[in-house]
Amino acid sequence: MIYYISAGILWAGFAAQVPGLWHDWRDPLKRALCAVIFLAGFCFALGAPPTVGFLNGAIGVPNAAACVTYAALNAFSAASLVLIVHWRGADSPDHVRRISHGWLITYAVVIAGQVALFAAGDAPVERRTDFDTYYADTPFVREMIVLYLLAHLAAASTTTILCWRWTLQISGWTRRALAVLALGWLCTSAYGVVKLIAVAGRWGGQQWDPLSTRLAPMLVTVGAALTSAGYILPLLGPRIDSLVAFLRLGPLFRLVGSRSGKRHTVLSWRSLGNVELRLTHRTTAIRDGLRDVSVHFDEGVRERAYRQALSVGSSTAEAQAIGDAAMVAVAALSDPRRRAPRLDPAVLDSVALDAIAGFTGPVVGAQTLDTGQPSLIRMSRAVRAAIVEGAVRAERAHSRQA
Structure with a gap:
């Protein structure tokens, strides 16, 4: 047999x-x-x-x-x-x-x-x-x-x-x-x-x-x-790599990518097996979602999460991903009417175009949010970190007090 x-x-x-x-x-x-x-x-x-x-x-x-x-x-x-x-x-x-x-x-x-x-x-x-x-x-x-x-x-x-x-x-x-x-x-x-x-x-x-x-x-x-x-x-x-990247981007996509899904063409059932196409679709949706919430980015949230991650033994790259994820999560879940520091819309529009063409993200303070696929994957993994969850809870508590 x-x-x-x-x-x-x-x-x-x-x-x-x-x-x-x-x-x-x-x-x-x-x-x-x-x-x-x-x-x-x-x-x-x-x-x-x-x-x-x-x-x-x-x-x-x-x-x-x-x-x-x-x-x-x-x-x-x-x-x-x-x-x-x-x-x-x-x-x-x-x-x-x-x-x-x-x-x-x-x-x-x-x-x-x-x-x-x-x-x-x-x-x-x-x-x-x-x-x-x-x-x-x-x-x-x-x-x-x-x-x-x-x-x-x-x-x-x-x-x-x-x-x-x-x-x-x-x-x-x-x-x-x-x-x-x-x-x-x-x-x-x-x-x-x-x-x-x-x-x-x-x-x-x-x-x-x-x-x-x-x-x-x-x-x-x-x-x-x-x-x-x-x-x-x-x-x-290559298909396995694309599938792994697709799955790893899931947390970040659910956080910000689904917000911009209405602007993207819905994939047909024939494309379900095309992992590369689905990965491109998810990556684009995440970048557009980051552009949407970038007006609410707070550099202070990122800096606090970054330093806290370093203090518990994270590497510099891990701490940077945790800081970025905390800033994005707070911006995505906060009340837009309560965010004080905002960027000039004209600057945001030009940065959004750069993000699509050159894989760079919205400007925050003196830094740039990297939206290349490897950085997005690291940020997506960091979304579930305890420090990020703590930053979100603190933002929610602050919103309730206000």
Whole structure:
């Protein structure tokens, strides 16, 4: 069952890539990515014992499924190497194309050799789980098994080394993805090594079949899951960052952003999955909300909250965010008629335009409220700080007394 579950997960990832493949069919990177994910699921489906029995019966040749599975595994290896070559893309397109074609031709020859060796050998007894070790001493079939394992191990080890070297040159989500890929291909390399050890054990008269029938499938399952995740991470990473930023801006949006929501176009249900668009919409609403309440900003509130935060051990950046959040919260929740210090409306209008164009905020005293997204996120996190809540309670108490 684990084979089919793994195949289903991988094919679900493939299905998610189909729309992009349909629109960017000419993109070799997209084609290679889809081929890798599809072939990984295909290999799992082929390796399941029920599928092995079905293929053997359908083809009418005992153990023909082993030949088909080996061919699929080496096709997966070739696709993975091609994907890495296109993904890195450091060389000229012609050079990348030549390397890719070289890998494809090499593994096509390997697959053809496997088929020829299987046809020349004799494997009359069907073996659904231990074909490698059972026929480890059979002429021609033995060579087919070794050829498949060496070709697969060469691709896995090469990809592991390339991914690991590449992680030292880049950063961000691509580096995380390559680290996951390197670990996944390391597990896949271990699969080939364990299989070879089990086969070599048969040559020496040892019975190490559990290495091939139990440990190796576990290693390749983990390896396939990690490699598939590694290939998908660069696509999902920016969306994850946008989603995290969207959620972190929630407190500040509820405080000031919802006030200006009426001036923004309401997002349709089709845009619910577009995290980047929703993040832009929320960020814009917050900036407009800050512009609206900026006329009620009180520098004294910010200064008091800032110094109080420093006194309890907050860093300078944290204290600045707490001070800004306290000033914004008091301005948003206070009675506009009771606020004395106000800025000139003409100045506010010009500052609001600057805030939209240059990510700077309304002027307060001699300082500027930074409305860049990182600053907004820090301010949003600080909205729930005890110092900010204390500033709001003090403002409310002052309003009731007045």
